[in-house]
Amino acid sequence: MNVEKIRIRRECCRLLEKTRMQKSLTKQCDEQLLLDGCQKVMESEAASQFQYLEADVQKRLIETPELLEYVLGLLQIGSSPARVGTLLGQTEAEELLLYNKERVADILMDQGVAGEHLLVYLKYYQDLELSLEQKSLLRNGLHNYFSLQKTCGESLLAENREIFYSKVVAGKMLNALSDYDGCLSDIVHSHEIFEALDEILRIGGNRQRIDDENFRQIKEQPGTIKDFLQWADRFFTDEEKPSFMEFLLSNHSLVYDLRRLKDKVANGMDKEAHRMTGNRASYIAFFYNNEFIEEWKGERMEELMIYAITHKKKAFLSLLKEKKELFFRYLFTPSCFKESFMTG
Known part of the structure; x- marks a missing residue:
């Protein structure tokens, strides 16, 4: 019978009980390493926090004495066991030990740093x-x-x-x-692309999304689009900017629309330009040189007008302008949607 081995085992059990560490460690770790580790935990001011680490984390620390000492230091400074465990799950001991303990503790205690990105933050943003x-x-x-x-x-x-x-x-x-x-x-290879995207966000109130076609156009002419957007930012009011940006992106003709807008304003159509931010039908009418009629408002009406304008239904649009009262009397009757009614 190995008396020394029995003594070590009994001492390990006593220390595990006292520190409330996982008892399964007696079967998983070398007993001498476990005894040394338990003694380090007991001597540390962070002993009461160590018990809250997951069992696999405790095992890893016991088997890596240098890492155990480092982690006890983090806990002693005030890092939460949960955050420490999360970080340990993202890195190897050799890598973590390279970082300044106090700086790591600062990051662990900063709830503004997401747990899932602790190591990324440590690698690229800690300074x-x-x-x-x-x-x-x-x-x-x-x-x-x-x-x-x-x-x-x-x-x-x-x-x-x-x-x-x-x-x-x-x-x-x-x-x-x-x-x-x-x-x-x-974006990282073209600052102009980034600046154009940033202008879109700023003008639109930080809520715009772009699609593949928007990005293709921005990538082709980022500087031109950025310059036009900066002009538009000075022209429109804060109330008009979000809707203007929404309509601009949805029309998928960024350079054309922006250039036409600037030209039309230069030719005295500034009032019409401000008015066309009211809804998408007025926006389309502005760029297709059609007069926008106030009664066109409403989702179904706007869809009808956009179709007529973009498909150049001249007879229908002329009828609308000349016989406005008659048109609205029969608006959305079945005959209104017959193909022959809108042929022009």
Whole structure:
């Protein structure tokens, strides 16, 4: 009978009981390592917190004495066991030990840093003093990126970390694109593309989404679009800007619409330009050189007018202007939707 081995085992059991550590460790760890680890935990001011670490985390720490000492230091500073366990699940001991313990503790105690991105934050953002708003944007930006990217991994983060706490990436603007990876790659290689997207967001009240066709056009002429948008930003009122941007993006003719808008305003149509932000039918009418009639408002009416304008139903539009009262008397009767009625 090995008396020393029995003594160590009994001492381990006593210390496990006292520290409330997982008793299963006696079957999983080398007993001498376990005894040494338990003694370190007992001597630490963080002993009461150690028990809240998951069993697999406790086992890993017991088997890696240097990491155990490091983690006890984090707990002693004030890091929560749950956050410590999350970070340990994202990194190897050798990597974590390279980081300054106090800085790691600061990040762990900062609830503005999402648990799922603790290691990413530690790798790429630990040296930055971000504001609360920037941290919130970064949280969303990293969530978007790792949810939507397919092939980039962390490759874009190392040299382009700032874009991930920009509103362009942190919002939902790019979330509907079919090639999210390609879009981000284009953005980091062209500051003009980023600036054009940023203008769209700013003018639209930070709630716009773009689709593949929007991005294709922006990618082709980012500088031109940015310059026109800056002009439009000065022209429209704050109340008009969100609807203007919504209609502009939905019409999928960015450069054409913006250039025509500026030309028309230069030719004295500034009142009409302000008025056309009221609804999509008035927007379409403005660019197709059709007069907008106030009674056109309403979803079904707007759809009908947009169809007539974009398909150049001249006879129908002339009838509407000349016989407005008659038209509205029979509006949405079955005959109104016969093909012959709108042929022109």
